[in-house]
Amino acid sequence: MQFLRVIWDTLRLQMKNSFVRPMFRFCLIINPVANTILIYEMFRNSGHDNFGTFVILGAGLMALWGCICFSSAGDINRERWSGTLSMIYTAPAGFQVIILGKILGNTLLSLLTLLISFVTARVLYGAFFYLPSPFLTLFSLFCAVVCFIVFSTLIAYLLTLSRKTTLYMNLIEIPIVLLCGFVIPISFLPPWIHPLSYILPPTWAVRLLRLSIQQTGNAEFFATLAILTLITALYGAASLLLYKVIDKQIRKSATLEVF
Amino acid sequence: MLRRFSHQAWLNFKGANAAFSFEEFTLLRLLYPLVTLTFYVLLAAYSFNAENLTHWVVGNSFLLCVNVSLFTLGQGFDSERIDGRLRSIIVAPENKLVAVLQKAAFPMLVSVITVFAGFIVSSLIFSVPFYEINLWLFMVVVIVSMFAASGLGLLLAALSLMTDSMHLILNTMNYVLMIFCGANFPIAQMPAWAGVLSQALPLTRGIEAANMLFTQNNPAAFAGLIFGEFVIGAIFFLLAFLAIKYAERTAIRRASLELF
Numbered sequence: 001m002q003f004l005r006v007i008w009d010t011l012r013l014q015m016k017n018s019f020v021r022p023m024f025r026f027c028l029i030i031n032p033v034a035n036t037i038l039i040y041e042m043f044r045n046s047g048h049d050n051f052g053t054f055v056i057l058g059a060g061l062m063a064l065w066g067c068i069c070f071s072s073a074g075d076i077n078r079e080r081w082s083g084t085l086s087m088i089y090t091a092p093a094g095f096q097v098i099i100l101g102k103i104l105g106n107t108l109l110s111l112l113t114l115l116i117s118f119v120t121a122r123v124l125y126g127a128f129f130y131l132p133s134p135f136l137t138l139f140s141l142f143c144a145v146v147c148f149i150v151f152s153t154l155i156a157y158l159l160t161l162s163r164k165t166t167l168y169m170n171l172i173e174i175p176i177v178l179l180c181g182f183v184i185p186i187s188f189l190p191p192w193i194h195p196l197s198y199i200l201p202p203t204w205a206v207r208l209l210r211l212s213i214q215q216t217g218n219a220e221f222f223a224t225l226a227i228l229t230l231i232t233a234l235y236g237a238a239s240l241l242l243y244k245v246i247d248k249q250i251r252k253s254a255t256l257e258v259f
Numbered sequence: 260m261l262r263r264f265s266h267q268a269w270l271n272f273k274g275a276n277a278a279f280s281f282e283e284f285t286l287l288r289l290l291y292p293l294v295t296l297t298f299y300v301l302l303a304a305y306s307f308n309a310e311n312l313t314h315w316v317v318g319n320s321f322l323l324c325v326n327v328s329l330f331t332l333g334q335g336f337d338s339e340r341i342d343g344r345l346r347s348i349i350v351a352p353e354n355k356l357v358a359v360l361q362k363a364a365f366p367m368l369v370s371v372i373t374v375f376a377g378f379i380v381s382s383l384i385f386s387v388p389f390y391e392i393n394l395w396l397f398m399v400v401v402i403v404s405m406f407a408a409s410g411l412g413l414l415l416a417a418l419s420l421m422t423d424s425m426h427l428i429l430n431t432m433n434y435v436l437m438i439f440c441g442a443n444f445p446i447a448q449m450p451a452w453a454g455v456l457s458q459a460l461p462l463t464r465g466i467e468a469a470n471m472l473f474t475q476n477n478p479a480a481f482a483g484l485i486f487g488e489f490v491i492g493a494i495f496f497l498l499a500f501l502a503i504k505y506a507e508r509t510a511i512r513r514a515s516l517e518l519f
Contacts, residue, residue, distance in 0.1 A: 022424035026431065034434035041444045042306040167283055171291055178298045184305050 006093040010101025015109045018071050027070050032063035032113040036120040039183060040127065052127035053213055058183035060117035061206060064148070065182065067110035069173045072103045072152040077165035086257055089250075096243060099156060100149075107149050114141075132215045140212040143225065144205035147232045151201050154239045160246055181206050201235055204228035264361060272365030275331055275338065292323040292373060296381050303443060304385075312385045317469045318442025320378035321401075321462050324370035324408045325433050332366045332412030333429045336503075337419040349507055356500045362416070363409040363496075370405040371398075392472040396481075400472075403488045404465030410495025411461050417499050420506035435460070442466055461495065464488040 018024045036059040043051045076099070079085040089095045121127035131137050155172070159165045178184065179193065180202040186194060197203045204227050211221045250256045276284060296319045303315040339345040348358055375398065382389040389397075415432060419425045437443060439457045446457045457463050468484040471477065 022427035023430070026427040030427070030431050030434070034431070034438065038434070038438050038443065039302075039306075041438070041448060042302060044448065046306045046308065048306075164283065167279070167287060171286060174291070174295050174298050178294065178301070184298075184301055188301065188305050 002093075003097060006097050007101040007104065010098050011105035011108070014075075014102040014105030018106055018109060021071075024067065024071055027063065027067040028110065028112060029116060031066050032060055032116040033120045035059035035062050036117045037124065040121060040125055044125075050130055050213070052121060052125070053129050053131075054183075054210075056117050056121050056127065056129050057114075057209060057213070059121075060114035061182045061209075062177050063113035063117065064107075064110045065177060065202070066173060067106065067113060068148060068152045069169050069176075071106045071110075073155045073159055073172070074165050074169050075099070075102050075106070076156050076160045080257060083257075089256060099153065103149050103152050103156065107145055107152070111141075111145065131213060133212060136212040136221070137209070140205075140208045143228055144202075144209055147201045147205040147228060150232050150236045150239065154235050154242065157239055157242045157246060176200065176202060179203070199231075201228065201231045204231060264357065265364075268361045268364035271335070271362050272369075274342075275335070275366075288326065288369070288373060289376070292326055292377055293380060296320065296323060296377055297384065299437075299443060300381065300385055313387045313473050314470055315443065316378065316381045316385050316387045317473070318440070318466045320374050320381060321404060321466050321469065322437060322440070322442050323373050323377040324405055324462075325436060327366045327370045327373065328405060328408035328412045329415065329433060329436075330429055332363060332409060333415040333432075334419065334425055335362045335413075335416045337416075337425050340419075349510075356496075359413050359496070359499055359503060363413055366412070367405050367409045370408065371401050374401050374405065388473075397469060397472055400465050400469045400485060400488075403485050403492065404462055404469075407461030407465065407488050407492030407495065410492045410499060413499035414495050414502055417502035417506055420503065420510060436462060439463070440466055459491070461488065461491050464491070 019028070036055065039059050040052075040055045043055050048054060076085065079088060088098045091098065118129050121129075159168055176182075178189075179197045180186075180200050181197065182202075186197045186203065189197070204224055208221070208224045208228055211224055279287065296316075299319045299322075300312055300315045303309065304312055309315075336345065339348060351358075378397075378401075379389060381387070411432070415425075415428060418428060422428070435456075439446065439453060439460055440462045441457060442462070446454055446463075464484040464487045468481055468488070471481050471484070
């Protein structure tokens with residue numbers, strides 16, 4: 001019960017803190033609008049089937065990833081700058097629980113980008129978001145959210161090791177969008193890049209979402225779901241392991257608050 | 260006078276980049292722009308189902324300048340405030356236009372190099388016949404366009420004397436350029452007001468002129484575009500100068516020059 005309360009309180013506080021930052025507001029509101037306009041204009045004469053849905057999903061996911069990059073990934077560093085890192089690190093509630101609550105708050109708030117992307121495409125272009133199986137899409141979205149949470153937790157821990165978080169936050173945004181097939185199918189990329197795409201969990205989350213819309217066979221959908229579950233579990237385990245390593249190193253060298 | 264100008268310009272540039280190691284500078288200024296360019300060109304290849312990617316390579320090469328012209332330059336005065344140097348700049352008995360130009364000199368140079376190098380490298384990646392055009396003329400287009408883009412960057416930098424939302428403003432302007440400069444899709448497919456906005460922005464004419472080098476031989480139209488781009492740049496520099504003067508007065512009246 002206390003675990004859920006910590007998660008809930010952290011989540012609410014994080015949503016409020018994130019929303020007051022101008023950069024997060026950009027990622028949450030302006031980014032999906034601008035992405036939708038840009039990508040829709042590029043695709044409007046493409047002749048692709050159901051391209052409106054493709055654009056809305058692609059632009060929304062790009063913006064969602066942008067929110068994660070410029071918030072979840074840098075949250076530990078932000079706590080360091082605010083001078084509160086040592087407090088949440090040693091809090092009896094547990095550092096990992098607090099980080100989970102923060103990332104959960106950011107990711108749930110960031111889901112608004114999908115809605116904003118849809119509203120933009122609908123209002124400006126009269127585009128439709130056709131879902132052959134809404135339940136399957138909602139389930140895929142849930143899986144994608146879990147995947148993004150686990151993935152951003154690992155990135156947040158990795159960036160704890162660096163003192164140049166802002167630089168790396170900027171550097172990972174577009175490469176992940178490109179490698180994970182947010183708007184360009186991986187099959188369109190050169191074959192030597194494919195292995196790199198396949199080891200990234202968002203690739204499978206995006207693929208699952210697309211499959212839920214494309215009405216392909218169940219076999220492909222469940223195979224993708226199985227891979228996504230496995231790879232997300234592996235990344236989750238890696239996060240736990242990394243946390244233990246970082247925790248040991250921080251306590252040994254006393255560098256938690258060193259800039 | 261010229262020596263002091265170049266010395267100050269170099270110090271400004273060095274100060275903005277001193278925090279980065281060589282590897283980080285390379286990552287941020289070379290590799291990341293190249294990955295971004297590759298992403299948008301690939302997106303164009305996929306969405307337009309195009310084989311000849313010249314138009315997008317040219318357009319997105321020009322957009323590479325935003326990293327320096329927009330983001331570095333746009334945060335120029337903001338970082339002066341953080342470093343505690345803003346007061347000295349404002350009260351110094353020096354023309355503020357000179358201070359503005361000092362800030363723009365090296366970023367403009369880096370932008371020219373980034374755009375030119377980005378164009379050559381991406382041309383090699385996407386098989387664009389860059390060797391068939393007059394590269395000297397291309398260089399002229401790049402220089403004039405970077406002058407115009409730096410003017411916009413400085414105008415935005417002046418805004419940082421009045422607002423604390425520079426990340427939001429600069430990132431929004433980045434998208435405005437990406438959407439309305441004609442780099443990624445024809446502006447003609449958008450409403451008429453978008454065409455008007457497009458003409459008021461830097462890079463629009465530069466991108467059109469650079470594309471002209473590949474498609475047609477029309478010296479008069481080419482010169483007209485270059486001249487237009489230069490005028491847009493000059494207007495932005497003038498606006499930046501006026502905005503700084505206005506911000507300076509407002510800040511002194513409200514005693515908010517160094518407020519965050």
